[in-house]
Amino acid sequence: MTDMDLAKQLMDDINPHLLDFLRKKVNSFIKWDLVRFFHDNPHAADTSENIARYIGRDARTIEDELDGLVDAGVLQVSQVSDLSIYSLAKDKEMRRLIGEFVEACNDRQFRVKAIYHVIRAMR
Secondary structure: OOHHHHHHHHHOOOOHHHHHHHHHOOOOHHHHHHHHHHHHOOOOEEOHHHHHHHHOOOHHHHHHHHHHHHHOOOEEEEEEOOEEEEEEOOOHHHHHHHHHHHHHOOOHHHHHHHHHHHHHHHO
């Protein structure tokens, strides 16, 4: 079985909206952690340093990922003095999709497929 055959088999039964969300928005494990954090804390609005501390990662490591999620419409950023404050996007459809993704992650089979996809995208 080739890599393409395995990828097709692993992704065929994933909801196309979740697959698109995974491929275009949550395409790294750090982004996955960030999406989970903001889903679990939908009213959070904080700096990259504090968010990094909450999720157990280095602030320098997550800054680009936070900005990527802003570019993807998952998060929004505002400036307060000279600080960038990140929060969950207000878009209802995006919040629904995030909730659907996090709920799907409760299923072991989905997580295995999602992990495979993220690792494959990192190559």
